[in-house]
Amino acid sequence: MDKNNERECNEDLIRERRKCNFNIEELTNIVDGGKARTARRREIQRLLINDPEFLDEIPQDYMSHEDRYSNELRKSAHLMQKLADQESGHDIHQDIGALTGILKDGNPLMVHLSMFIPAILGQANSEQQEKWLGRSLRNEIIGTYAQTELGHGTFVRGLETRATYDPTVEEFVLHTPTITATKWWPGGLGKTCNYCVVMAQLYTQGRCYGPHPFIVQLRDEETHRSLPGITLGEIGPRLGLNSNDNGFLKFENHRIPRTNMLMKHSQVLKDGTYVKPLHNKLSYGTMMLVRVGIVGACSRSLQYAVTIATRYSAVRHQSEIVPGQPEPQILDYQTQQYKVIPQIASVFALIFSARSLSKIQSSVTAKLKDGNTDLLPELHSLSSGLKALSSSDASWGVEVCRLACGGHGYLASSNLPRTYTGTTCAITYEGENTVLLLQVARYLIKSYRSIGKETGASSVSYLADQTSLASSSSSFSNKALVQAFKLSALSLVAEAEARLQKLCDMGQEFYHAWNYCSVLLLKCAEAHTRYYICEKYEQTVDSLKASEGVKNVLQSLCRLYLIYHITLTHGDFLKCGALTPRNIAVLEGEMCDLLAVLRPQAVSIVDAFDIPDELLGSTLGCWDGNVYQRLYDEALKSPLNKTDVPDAYYKYLLPLMKSSL
Ligand SMILES: CC/C=C\C/C=C\C/C=C\C/C=C\CC/C=C/C(=O)SCCNC(=O)CCNC(=O)[C@H](O)C(C)(C)COP(=O)(O)OP(=O)(O)OC[C@H]1O[C@@H](n2cnc3c(N)ncnc32)[C@H](O)[C@@H]1OP(=O)(O)O
Numbered sequence: 328m329d330k331n332n333e334r335e336c337n338e339d340l341i342r343e344r345r346k347c348n349f350n351i352e353e354l355t356n357i358v359d360g361g362k363a364r365t366a367r368r369r370e371i372q373r374l375l376i377n378d379p380e381f382l383d384e385i386p387q388d389y390m391s392h393e394d395r396y397s398n399e400l401r402k403s404a405h406l407m408q409k410l411a412d413q414e415s416g417h418d419i420h421q422d423i424g425a426l427t428g429i430l431k432d433g434n435p436l437m438v439h440l441s442m443f444i445p446a447i448l449g450q451a452n453s454e455q456q457e458k459w460l461g462r463s464l465r466n467e468i469i470g471t472y473a474q475t476e477l478g479h480g481t482f483v484r485g486l487e488t489r490a491t492y493d494p495t496v497e498e499f500v501l502h503t504p505t506i507t508a509t510k511w512w513p514g515g516l517g518k519t520c521n522y523c524v525v526m527a528q529l530y531t532q533g534r535c536y537g538p539h540p541f542i543v544q545l546r547d548e549e550t551h552r553s554l555p556g557i558t559l560g561e562i563g564p565r566l567g568l569n570s571n572d573n574g575f576l577k578f579e580n581h582r583i584p585r586t587n588m589l590m591k592h593s594q595v596l597k598d599g600t601y602v603k604p605l606h607n608k609l610s611y612g613t614m615m616l617v618r619v620g621i622v623g624a625c626s627r628s629l630q631y632a633v634t635i636a637t638r639y640s641a642v643r644h645q646s647e648i649v650p651g652q653p654e655p656q657i658l659d660y661q662t663q664q665y666k667v668i669p670q671i672a673s674v675f676a677l678i679f680s681a682r683s684l685s686k687i688q689s690s691v692t693a694k695l696k697d698g699n700t701d702l703l704p705e706l707h708s709l710s711s712g713l714k715a716l717s718s719s720d721a722s723w724g725v726e727v728c729r730l731a732c733g734g735h736g737y738l739a740s741s742n743l744p745r746t747y748t749g750t751t752c753a754i755t756y757e758g759e760n761t762v763l764l765l766q767v768a769r770y771l772i773k774s775y776r777s778i779g780k781e782t783g784a785s786s787v788s789y790l791a792d793q794t795s796l797a798s799s800s801s802s803f804s805n806k807a808l809v810q811a812f813k814l815s816a817l818s819l820v821a822e823a824e825a826r827l828q829k830l831c832d833m834g835q836e837f838y839h840a841w842n843y844c845s846v847l848l849l850k851c852a853e854a855h856t857r858y859y860i861c862e863k864y865e866q867t868v869d870s871l872k873a874s875e876g877v878k879n880v881l882q883s884l885c886r887l888y889l890i891y892h893i894t895l896t897h898g899d900f901l902k903c904g905a906l907t908p909r910n911i912a913v914l915e916g917e918m919c920d921l922l923a924v925l926r927p928q929a930v931s932i933v934d935a936f937d938i939p940d941e942l943l944g945s946t947l948g949c950w951d952g953n954v955y956q957r958l959y960d961e962a963l964k965s966p967l968n969k970t971d972v973p974d975a976y977y978k979y980l981l982p983l984m985k986s987s988l
């Protein structure tokens with residue numbers, strides 16, 4: 328699509344784009360993280376878009392379960408080959424965002440890239456990396472991360488798969504003792520992978536040392552047949568990500584060499600002696616790494632959905648605002664703006680938080696190399712909180728965008744249903760959100776109780792700021808609003824801690840008190856993480872060196888985000904005195920003003936996300952706004968339209984209609 332050729336474009340969209348009062352390319356660079364990154368992303372996307380191998384013969388929704396898998400595996404394999412062939416040497420992990428949309432509904436190599444390779448990098452010692460890293464990066468072996476079992480996903484300590492060390496032959500014996508110990512869910516495990524990292528309970532010298540990672544060959548490298556002692560299969564259709572072959576796995580006393588235990592952090596020596604790690608949760612590192620990645624991935628899903636909903640809202644006309652006048656664009660309804668524009672604001676919130684988190688991750692990883700684990704709990708808490716809020720915000724945001732498209736949003740060809748199912752699963756995988764938020768709450772209560780002790784953990788340093796409990800600001804700058812979030816979070820933590828203490832003082836065990844307070848604790852964790860996101864948003868926009876136009880747009884989006892979230896949880900702000908009922912009413916009014924200010928820029932802002940039509944894959948969201956023709960053309964692809972009268976008519980309908988004769 329030639330974006331300079333207005334003649335092919337829907338007139339509403341032409342008018343919308345003419346209203347733009349900022350430099351779109353500059354905003355695109357901010358979204359990508361710099362000019363160089365924009366150029367790189369475009370180069371990769373061009374490479375993919377122009378390649379006919381990535382086209383589907385028929386829309387995926389008409390394929391069988393087997394064909395979907397096989398079609399996406401074909402494209403995934405081609406993608407890996409293609410990226411490997413490029414002389415510029417693309418780093419697939421760095422450039423993963425550029426690939427969004429090319430593979431549809433998950434893909435069989437997803438966990439190989441996002442967990443198996445990272446697990447080798449983070450959990451294997453240098454000899455082990457020598458043996459497996461190069462081979463997995465070259466895709467000579469394909470792996471997954473097999474942790475969850477039928478009986479346990481959340482509670483990692485409850486895993487039942489056993490790895491028992493036998494010093495006489497220096498081997499571990501992997502065994503699945505019960506049906507509930509069957510590994511269940513790992514992506515690519517069913518039919519694709521020939522290796523995996525298995526999390527199993529380590530037994531040596533008669534003691535259990537808890538879950539540890541082991542690398543296990545599952546299939547013969549020549550025939551791809553599963554090895555003796557190993558039962559493998561695929562678990563069947565799911566709500567989403569159906570192109571992936573999530574699998575099951577059972578071991579029947581399957582032996583692996585001692586050196587297949589990933590030994591970067593803890594070891595089992597030849598005689599069976601266990602050497603403990605620097606920190607007992609280092610074996611959970613792969614999950615933490617992926618949680619960080621999920622924040623960025625959620626912002627991308629939301630970019631897709633809100634691009635579709637915003638463009639469609641500009642093209643779609645319905646009903647009337649002024650009686651008797653032409654039907655307005657649905658984007659002119661304030662209620663429609665309230666659905667769509669806060670989701671645009673949310674995209675930037677997630678982008679800036681993801682960047683901040685990833686910086687913290689890099690510094691914690693650097694410290695870990697020097698044996699310093701002090702900031703691991705801080706990273707665990709932040710990555711858990713941000714994974715939880717980004718996945719729930721993005722899922723809700725995508726669903727709101729789908730609802731904003733009315734009936735057409737329900738159609739597969741809008742690409743909104745698949746975007747939704749592909750996003751909502753992030754609420755569950757890599758740590759179910761409630762459980763992760765309770766981990767954040769645990770960290771908050773612990774930090775609150777150790778006020779005065781220097782921990783170096785900056786995300787919770789505000790808990791010591793008792794003065795702010797008393798002083799609510801009366802000004803309404805963005806900074807002042809962020810202070811209100813801080814006050815609300817601090818006050819909830821103080822309330823939860825007091826309630827816990829009271830129950831304990833009344834004689835309850837701490838763990839019962841914890842469970843009894845867990846709804847409030849969840850709120851603490853959400854408020855704390857929301858405060859973090861708001862603070863990063865405000866600071867990033869405030870310190871941004873950008874043209875006036877771009878800065879104004881981002882300031883307005885940031886302000887909208889702050890006010891939107893205050894209105895959603897206004898009770899917490901009122902309860903702690905951070906804001907008065909009058910303040911809330913004023914802010915609600917200002918939110919409507921902001922919607923009106925941002926309304927004329929909405930199409931241009933989503934244009935700045937710069938998602939090519941081929942990747943957006945949506946009849947409703949295409950650049951030229953030629954929505955109705957596309958909807959019609961897509962409908963014609965339904966296999967039911969191959970004939971005027973379907974076979975099923977003769978088999979079932981005709982006999983029914985004639986039965987009474
Ligand atoms: C390179 C790749 C980059 C990017 C990828 C890009 C995008 C990604 C997009 C898509 C993702 C692709 C595929 C996803 C496929 C999905 C895979 C999976 O789902 S894998 C399985 C995931 N499973 C889980 O997440 C399980 C969740 N459960 C847990 O993590 C633990 O059970 C839990 C933390 C809840 C509790 O652990 P437990 O051992 O029982 O702890 P305990 O209660 O004893 O102690 C708590 C104690 O430990 C501290 N702690 C816990 N975890 C960590 C940690 N990771 N690091 C540091 N510390 C930790 C915790 O703070 C607490 O400390 P205190 O005792 O309070 O001091």
Ligand SMILES: Cc1cc2nc3c(=O)[nH]c(=O)nc-3n(C[C@H](O)[C@H](O)[C@H](O)COP(=O)(O)OP(=O)(O)OC[C@H]3O[C@@H](n4cnc5c(N)ncnc54)[C@H](O)[C@@H]3O)c2cc1C
Pocket residue numbers: 438471472473474475478479480481482511512513514568573752755756757758759761762765
């Ligand atoms: C699409 C998808 C892909 C996946 N890919 C992989 C993979 O590649 N590898 C892998 O190993 N796993 C994978 N998983 C599994 C995933 O990690 C688990 O499903 C997830 O960790 C949740 O665990 P669970 O299913 O045991 O849920 P449960 O823990 O049984 O959750 C059920 C309910 O119980 C609640 N609950 C549980 N514990 C607590 C608690 N302590 N406090 C309060 N409430 C609690 C939860 O909040 C939830 O409401 C995948 C899952 C999905 C959906």
